Amino acid sequence: MVNIMGLIKVRVKRGINLVVRDAMSSDPYVAVSLGNQKLKTRVIKKNCNPEWNEELTFSVTDPSLPIKLTVYDKDRFTKDDKMGEAEIDIRPYLECIEMRLENLPTPTTIRRFYPGKDNCLADESAVVWQNGQILQDLTVRLRNVQTGEVELQLYWIELSGSN
Template identity: 60%
Template sequence: MENLLGLVRIHVQRGINLAVRDCTSSDPYVVVRMGKQKLKTRVVNKDINPEWNEDLTLSIADPNLPIKLSVYDKDTFTLDDKMGDAEIDIKPFLEAVKMRLGNVPNGTIITRVIPNRENCLAEESRIVWTEGKVVQNMFLKLQNVESGEIELQLQWIDVPGSRGL
């Protein structure tokens, strides 16, 4: 891990208006992938507006690798159904971390990221200085599915002895 730049904690908050895959509802969970890393949340049963409220931590070695997020419906006897996917563009977030802000007031907005064709944002996302950390809240619009958004938050974690950004 000599190339480690630091860690990104992804707080997977909730799903909004997710697709129905089992009769009237779904049993959704989220899978986050980056390079060889793969993390997943717990399954929330029978809920298309699930609250996961769960932290997943990725180690960042190559800032150009996309973070891919997929939502699945847990099935007992068949393969889990796909309920859409999205990609997190962490470049603006990493640029904000690189600024090495120290003495700015809590709640200062460092950058605004506007939804465009290159990202999956459902609305403007703000990168904010919060309690000594760079934090980005975002709503991701799921692709390849009829409906659904995922609310999440990125937070940078410096690792002592890593190269840093």
């Protein structure tokens, strides 16, 4: 039996300045995976600055597995075109969860992360205690393309009986 540590919700908020893959625009969607779990957002037609605001939930069994996301342009008759990809190391976020912080003033910043060669962050990101939850808002820069970012939010769901 697989030991599930908890659930992580990935809210895919929006894309920013995504590359054009069709004649004038793109029909983007985001495929997100954690280990062998794969989910995707709906397609937003003809928009290089789409707003998805969709929550995708994954069970976490191995904290060393990154969240991988790939943005695609939906095509009707051919293979969907890649519009960039990014990886998110969830270990630093999970370290904040393991601190078992409670009853902090809302909002309280627990830890800050900065863009660097070892991550896909486009801007500073903070893990924050807010209204009884530990959240991380982040903007990731897509790799292997000229332009494009995706705004996300992570939050943790503790399972009863898990450590």
